[in-house]
Amino acid sequence: MEEKTIQSNFIRNIVINDLETGKHNKIITRFPPEPNGYLHIGHAKAITLNFELADEFNGETNLRFDDTNPEKEEEEYVRSIIEDVSWLGFDWERLLYASDYFDEMYERAILLIKKGKAYVDELSSDEIREYRGTLTEPGKESPFRNRPIEESLTLFQEMKEGKHPDGSMVLRAKIDMTSPNMNMRDPVIYRIIHADHHNTGDKWCIYPMYDYAHPLEDAIEGITHSLCTLEFEDHRPLYDWVVRECEMESIPRQIEFARLNITNTVMSKRKLKVLVEEGIVDSWDDPRMPTISGLRRRGYTPEAIKNFCRAIGISKTNSVVDQQMLEHFIREDLKLKAPRTMAVLRPLKVVITNYPKDQVELLEAENNPDNPEMGVRTIPFSREIYIEQEDFMENPPKKYFRLFPGNEVRLKNAYFIKCNKVIKDEEGNVVELHCTYDPETKSGTGFTGRKVKGTIHWVEASQAIPAEIRLYEPLILDEEEQEDKDFLENINSNSLEILEGFVEPNMVDVKPQDKFQFFRHGYFNVDPKHTTKEKITFNRIVSLKSSFKL
């Protein structure tokens, strides 16, 4: 169920204009993750934007790893990012790495030095910081700023050859130490890092900084529209400076948009990492995580995620999208896709006293009333069944349509039953119900003799399959207006609830990632990690909406 209703947004308008005016005949975008962590739904927003924008206008999109810092990046992340982007259903034109361009970047740096636009600085990092000035005070020029070009050339060569230790010197762009834009105060563009790179091994011991590397990567690939998040707005003058001074032929345009925030969760890599490291969740793909892998394990589909990304729009406003919006799109997608089945999460045994002992009859049930093509299945029915604890109340309030003493309800796909007797344990807890059924009310016979207000789900007791069912709630509690509060103080300690319930016997052969609608409960996914031959574990993706209030 993909809805490709294209929503207008300011970036798309820019593209349309660029195409109409002939500035570009074809657009090329890119998704440039740094392979230093797992992708989350915020990345999905950027991925969807880049790929679909190019696709709409017959352009191309590259997947490019921005691997300019070997100390933080790993092959494992490259693998997971590729997996996630593919899973979302996007095909890149080219799979590239910033490290593919290290040679060219080095040559362009030499060009800058020769033009007097860059110099090797031997100030320490602390000194560089001091010389940089502050937000309100201009910086000072480094004593090395005006050293001879030949000297910088030699030193830069030596940096590359590994003749100098980490931190001893850097290559800086020579721009303006008094600029009100801190990024223009002679930014460092190359630093020495003696570390193995996942792609280039030990070939290099100097690595370009983002602000220098990124515009070159874009220009080299012929990227026309380089989309990034708001915090890079201040970097745009530097981006343009690099493209211009390095004399790149292709001129990419950087355009910034707001990153995604969703209520009741966290989105930064840093915070997600804390959740994993503090053991608040058990891994990056924990079903409570907003990571692509977490959402996948929870049971979200690529279509739902993409529809969500399309629906939230693109703008420059800092915003927080209601998490209910995400839930809406998975419900919508699974409505027609997920077969219905009955599962009892908190079992209460019911004995149907007038039903013959030792009789088991097979009943027919629709797999999806909203999608008849999904066919029917048969389910067993007998004298003993389980129903949901919350579907019975001994002393119900008004408007309680479910089972209570003397009341009659419909068992979905089976018969009407009436509750006659409540069995309790010593502590007064209801442990069993005795009911009677009416053979004339069998589902599918067209019985119209009388109506009942409630229909409840059930599972036949002797053949029911025990299953583990995991219910999730948001990781983060609704925040009150408390600034500077550590997000860990708002952690929802009840974000996971594990239940032992029963599912229909025909669930024996489910496979990991199979999705179902548990009748009257919500949508569930077969967990790929916890499910074993002995026991199936289901993750609740999302509950059904409900207007029922006790």
Add this chain to the structure above:
RNA sequence: UGGGGUAUCGCCAAGUCGGUAAGGCACCAGACUUUGACUCUGGCAUUCGUAGGUUCGAGUCCUGCUACCCCAGCCA
């Protein structure tokens, strides 16, 4: 107190040359219902941060305020 941004319904978000406020989520009411689900119908901004100005007419133009976000990594 420097620079860069943003302010349209509870939450997202469209709003071409100024012409008299799309849509989605949420919510409320009703209909339907073998899911208190779905679906359907109706309701949800006389108003676009605020104060002025220009104009026959301004969310869209001008001016002044206000609030919030980002920037002082040899991170991206």
